[in-house]
């Protein structure tokens with residue numbers, strides 16, 4: 001029988017859309033014809049509470065748990081090692097139950113002995129499971145995913161989410177590596193940020209709507225009682241980052257979900273994210289062009305991010321965070337109802353020094 005993880009990868013590829021529009025299209029930078037800067041002065045390194053990454057994007061959590069996904073992990077890890085970007089594992093829950101699956105995850109460390117690797121579990125697990133997942137990979141950090149929307153549409157999914165916040169609180173207080181709490185493509189709200197921060201969580205990946213959609217994927221695994229009408233559930237990555245504005249100095253934010261190219265990544269960083277997680281396009285590239293194709297793409301992203309920063313006249317990510325952003329469409333409407341005022345985002349360079 002095909003494992004659930006193999007089904008996810010197959011259905012991901014089947015539903016992957018290259019030219020999907022999303023809310024990143026409703027955020028614009030203002031072109032300035034006089035950048036007054038040289039590419040040699042542009043540096044996109046990102047400063048994080050636990051150190052510095054030379055590139056502000058990473059391969060977000062996806063696979064492991066089967067022979068096929070072991071090969072995918074090998075390919076992703078090879079690309080991460082060759083380009084020096086961080087990588088996250090897919091959920092290790094299956095391997096915590098079945099030691100025979102350990103090597104489908106451990107390959108991440110074998111191929112990438114010196115790289116930054118996040119272990120990955122769901123919030124239904126406790127701090128003991130968190131420690132085991134970290135040990136399995138000799139990981140540098142931990143991701144804990146929140147996937148209630150996915151579970152509800154998953155035919156065999158969990159229906160009891162009542163222990164998640166308690167588990168997160170215990171994990172945040174007992175793990176002394178960086179702990180990132182992430183969504184899986186449905187974004188987050190201000191109320192969620194407040195509760196995570198109060199629980200002691202210091203790094204939050206909003207993982208919003210706009211790219212891979214696990215409601216669509218799980219819905220295809222259902223024979224009946226389908227959730228066809230739920231495809232638009234959740235907050236986009238842009239809207240989640242608008243929600244994050246009041247909390248940017250209380251936690252470190254990562255933005256992910258629907259990042260298609262370097263310009264989207266820069267918009268996420270301009271909205272206050274310290275790093276950008278990329279899943280869909282990197283997985284699709286690894287599946288269609290192998291790790292060499294992915295390495296080429298990652299190197300192009302690094303170069304083009306610096307070139308667009310040059311165009312914007314920004315020598316650093318701090319400067320990028322002060323650029324004016326023009327919102328339109330749904331993000332503009334959302335911001336008018338819940339803040340921040342779109343007029344302030346559009347003129348913030350005049351206020352933030």
Ligand SMILES: Cc1cc2nc3c(=O)[nH]c(=O)nc-3n(C[C@H](O)[C@H](O)[C@H](O)COP(=O)(O)O)c2cc1C
Nearest residue numbers: 061062090091145184185207211212257258279280
């Ligand atoms: C095939 C596949 C499997 C995934 N499995 C996991 C997982 O095990 N744990 C997790 O935290 N996120 C998982 N994700 C979600 C991604 O980390 C990310 O949040 C989501 O795909 C949105 O980003 P994207 O639009 O760049 O794909 C998975 C994504 C894909 C495509």
